[in-house]
Amino acid sequence: MRPIDFVGDIHGHAGALRALLDRLGYKYQANQWTHAQDGRLVFLGDLIDRGPEQRETVDLVHALCDSGRALCLMGNHEFNAVGFVTSRTDDPDRYVRSHTDGHIRQHQAFLDAYQHDSVGYQDTIAWFKTLPLWFEQPGVRAVHACWHAPAQALLAPYLDHRHAPTDLSFFTDSAIEHSAAWQARETLLNGLEMRLPEGSHFKDYYGIQRRRIRLNWWDPDQSTYRDSAVIDVTQRDRIPDLPLPSTAPSYHESLVFFGHYWMRGIPSIRHPRAVCLDYSVALPDGALCAYRYQGEIDAQSDHLVWVSNS
Ligand SMILES: [Mn+2]
Structure with a gap:
């Protein structure tokens, strides 16, 4: 079958992303992305936050998605980037992602990357609003932090057939703390x-x-x-x-990939049906990790591919 390469959290490390794409066999030639086995990519979210090349990472993944070669899921940081410029409906003087000193500090490098390009910033935020919350096809699934059927069912009215938000109500309703939508979105994007x-x-x-x-x-x-x-x-x-x-509920009837958890050490399969691909690329000894899925029922350690930071 056509392989699907699932890629963990990139956090602005575009250099590691370019090296990983090369290792996975994706090539940009004659204005298109090609792959010898016609591979597809699913990014698990958190393209941004912390790293030195957040804009370059967004632009590269966005271009891969526009070419039809890739799909990018929403991470908590893409949600927060939209929330940073989206007013709350229950309190219009505040934002979905509050502008506390800590939140501004955390988001500053992303804002700085677009300080001379408001059109590029608007385009990026508009794209983030359309990112699906999860990916599912027979035999394989992916989500940023936690696969959780009750949370997915609860959010379904806000999502289209791609599991992407239909409009801003997903962001504004799930901003209301301790609401059912807030709890469900926290579970999928930030984990249990x-x-x-x-x-x-x-x-x-x-x-x-x-x-x-x-x-x-x-x-x-x-x-x-x-x-x-x-x-x-x-x-x-x-x-x-x-x-x-x-x-915690566990859903192991089919293979699921997720990111978010800042795993340390050498990438490995810790559970054959639930595989974390976030290996802390933003830390000095971290790695950007992917998994090549080819229809197997249980994950296999020789399908892991990664590039180390050191
Ligand atoms: Mn995350």
């Missing part, structure tokens, strides 16, 4: 989280104190807060070794 028992906390990779953990929803064997937290190994023993009040 759980509040720790009273009194427990830990410091994340950036030294920020956290009272919630990200759940490794893809692992069917999780049973305690400590086992199920997606967390740096140096922090794990700060998480209480207590049973989870409920286990």
Whole structure:
């Protein structure tokens, strides 16, 4: 079959993206993208945030999508980029992505990339508004952070047949904190989280104190807060070794690819039906990772392809 190459979070590392595309066999010649086996690409979102070449990354992936060679899913950072310039319907003086000092600082490099090109900025935001929230075909699925059927069903009224927003109501309704749409969008784009028992906390990779953990929803064997937290190994023993009040749903009937979780170390298949392809390319020892899908039922480690930062 025609291969599908799923590509993890790029975070503005266009150089790594060019190297990965080369390794996967995609070539730009005579004004088009070609591939010897007529391969297709599915990007898992988070093209932007942090990296040095956010605009170059967006332009390259956008061109691949326009050529029909690729599809790009929405990540939490594409959602936030749209939200940064979208007024809330419940409070029109505020934005879907609030303009706190921290949010502005985090978004500044993206804004700076377009400071002399408001048309390019508008085009990019307009494109981000049209990105699908998930990809599905018989045997294989993809989403930015968490495959979650109840959240998908809840958001379906906001989405077209490609699972892309039909209009801005997806952004404005899912901005209302603790609404059903907010919860569902958070689950798909930011992953499942759980509040720790009273009194427990830990410091994340950036030294920020956290009272919630990200759940490794893809692992069917999780049973305690400590086992199920997606967390740096140096922090794990700060998480209480207590049973989870409920286990995360798991959907392993068909292969699913996702990004978002800043995995460390050498890319590997940790579950044969649920494969994270985010290997922290924005960190010095990170990698940009892809998986070549060719119709297999279980993921195979020799289908992983990556380029290291170092
Ligand atoms: Mn993400």
